[in-house]
Amino acid sequence: MDTRILLIEDDPDICDLVAIYLRNEGMRVDVAMHAEQALELFQQSVYHLVVSDIMLPGMDGMQLVQQIRSRSDLPVIFLTSKKEPQDIIAGLRIGGDDYVTKPFEPEVLVARVLAGLRRYRTTIASEQSGSDDVWKDGWLTIHKKRYEVLVDNQPVKLPAKELQLLLMLLERPSQVFSVSQIYExxxxxxxxxxxxxxxxxxxxxxxxxxxxxxxxxxxxTVRGFGYTFGGQ
Structure with missing residues (x-):
């Protein structure tokens, strides 16, 4: 199956550069110059990953990703010149999986796209396996293979990266993972x-x-070391 990327960027030169590098990896790339065009394309085709600028004419990239997130959990990478910590935090909080600041090395962006696709495909493959393995206590229930989380018996929708993070920590509850181990x-x-x-x-x-x-x-949090799962 073809890998299809939706690229939203209003700078034609950056569009051409990114599209060339992604197409060299065998991906199909559809380009939108503004958010409204991106939403039209998103409704018409099935995509596997989105790369979006934040500063766009009309609707900005943050608003766009919020709309995408209401419909899909596919990976989203922000590609933007907004590099202040508060901008990065805001982008990740509203549903971005990764954040690349301009100027950037095309090879680094490609590596992040490939990594995002690998993780997403692993999630989908595990979800489709149909097997079930449940962890629960009186408050939290985690269906490990169905990728379903309930809090106080109510389903909670988690973006792909948050779900992967939870399952990673749950996989080895006695292990402390460093930030670098989690990121890798x-x-x-x-x-x-x-x-x-x-x-x-x-x-x-x-x-x-x-x-x-x-x-x-x-x-x-294990101060000075990282994070661990401490339930039950």
């Missing part, structure tokens, strides 16, 4: 670590599954 396993980039990305996803996950996110009992 969830984002698939060996030797590259982004502490802010991990921290934002941990923060978002805690808000959704913890009784008291300020005093977490499931996703615990």
């Amino acid at each position: 396993r969830i984002w698939g980039l060996d030797g590259i670590s982004d502490e802010r990305t991990v921290m934002v996803h941990i923060h978002n996950l805690r808000k959704k599954i913890e009784k008291d996110p300020a005093n977490p009992t499931y996703i615990r």
Whole structure:
């Protein structure tokens, strides 16, 4: 099956550059110059990953990704010149899986796209296996193979990266994972670590599954080392 990428960018030169590199990897790339055009394309075709600028004419990339997130959990990578910490945090909180700032090396963007696709396909393949393995206590229920999470018996929708993060920690509840280990396993980039990305996803996950996110009992911080799953 063809891998199809939706690229949203209003700079024609950047569009051409990114499209060339992705097409060299055998991917099909559809280009939209603004968010409204992107939504039209999104409704017409099936995509496997989205690369989007934030500063777009009309609707901005943040609003666009919120609309995409209401319909799909496919990976989203922001590609933007907005590089302040608050911009990165905002992008990840509203549903971005990764964040690449301009200027950028095309090879790095390609590596992040490939990593995002690998993780997404692994998630889909596991989901389709149909087997079930449940972890639960009185508050939280996790169907490991069905990729379903319930909090106080109510289903909670988690973006792909948050779900992968939860399952990774749950897989070895006694192990403490460093930020670099989490980033390598969830984002698939060996030797590259982004502490802010991990921290934002941990923060978002805690808000959704913890009784008291300020005093977490499931996703615990081991100061100076990393994070571990501490439930039950």
